[in-house]
Amino acid sequence: MISLFDAHCHLQDDALFPDLGKIIERADAAGIERMVCCGTNSNDWKKVFQCAGKYPQVYPMIGIHPWFVSNDWKKEFQGLEKMLRDFPTSGVGECGLDFQDRFENRAEQEDCFAAHLELATILGRPVAVHCVQAWGRMLEILRGFPKPKKILHAFGGAVELIPELTRLNCWFSFCGSVINPNAKRVRAAAAAVPDERLLVETDSPDFPPAGCPAPNEPANLIHVVRAVAELRDVSVERIASLTGSNILF
Template identity: 30%
Template sequence: MITLIDSHSHFDDDSFSADREAVLARAQSVGVIRQIVPAISAGLWYRLREVCKQYSGLYPAYGLHPLYLPEHRQQHLDQLAQWIEQEQPVAVGECGLDYWVADLDKSEQERFFIAQLHLAREAHLPVIIHARRSVEDVIKQVRQIPGSYGVVHSFAGSEVQARQLIERGFYLSFGGPITYPRANKLRRLVQTLPLENILLETDSPDQPLSTHRGERNEPAYLLEVLQTVAELRQQSPVEVATMTNRNTITLFNLSL
């Protein structure tokens, strides 16, 4: 059986509270044996930590997501520094910039993002970046902080932007959106970018695949993401799984 790592899953989300063990069992039954679980706000760090402790194969990352900007406070950045030191997460995140939601203050988003880039660099950790309609500004910020590295999850930028990020040591992650036949730009990217810089994700419970429209997404569906990538690239699923697993292990410094 092919084994896989979901590089971006919000497995601590409330939507899994009623059947979390069954969701995990379904994932493991199809080979999804490990998950990177990024945080979204300080108030949920405790729950995320406990979920990752309770179940094997879950690796926490702590950060402040731009969509939850109204919840973030300056002291949360100080707390994040403490959590990073005490908990030794695999990454800082989810952090970044979101320009799709009009009423989120861009300058405040930028301030929290830059602060988290600095924290990650100081801790020698990768960042997990959310970049929605903001890839150019994300590139601008990581350029200004030498030594920044990580992954832009659910990447939706251009090929030029993708290659700029790759040159700076970033990986790009793809999930459910590439399974939609009309997602031509994304599907071309998956075909043309070096496999050495690609990760696979579900972003569970969000971004359902084309075969699960309107449903809760879950880590077990990563197998379908793998199959789509393999078909688009005309490579075997084993080859794609082997390389993307290696990429994920390298980026997050996971033990084998």
């Protein structure tokens, strides 16, 4: 049995939460020793802490996901700051930028993301970062907040970004997309990330690996580990050891 670390999942999601006990049992059986459970908005933060309070292998992080950034996000952020101060073991996020065409709130996203990074700097907490089609702006904002440790979840950036992001205190987490042979940029990045900055995740309940039923769950992490091991031409045990030793908390 190998020990694994799922660097990003959403156990509080309605697709998983009602069956949480069995999901944790299957994760335990699969060797998942730690899981990072990321909240996305004020409607699910308490459920994140319920998961972590009942299961010590669950590490909580809470934030405002870019999909849920509203015009009055500052009011919600006040509640986030209070809850983070009340729960000093919690990380910050999921937060970040998503510049897909269907989102027109780019300015609000940027301001909200910067507020998360500033708060993480003050509190000394790690940050779970979401980035889609926004790497240029992401870099500009991250340069202003080099101190907090950042998990770039489901990393989809170019290989050329890795050196500067590493200098900006970033870790790189790969999900089930790395299994897809057509995901050439993701697979190239998974092969190139420094050993000491490599992480793996399921992003449950989304993106179940081929052959695994929906919803996705942490027990499926071994499929991601196998794909990353193949890309880096090392053993599954080596990837498990590396990613397990890169836990930030």
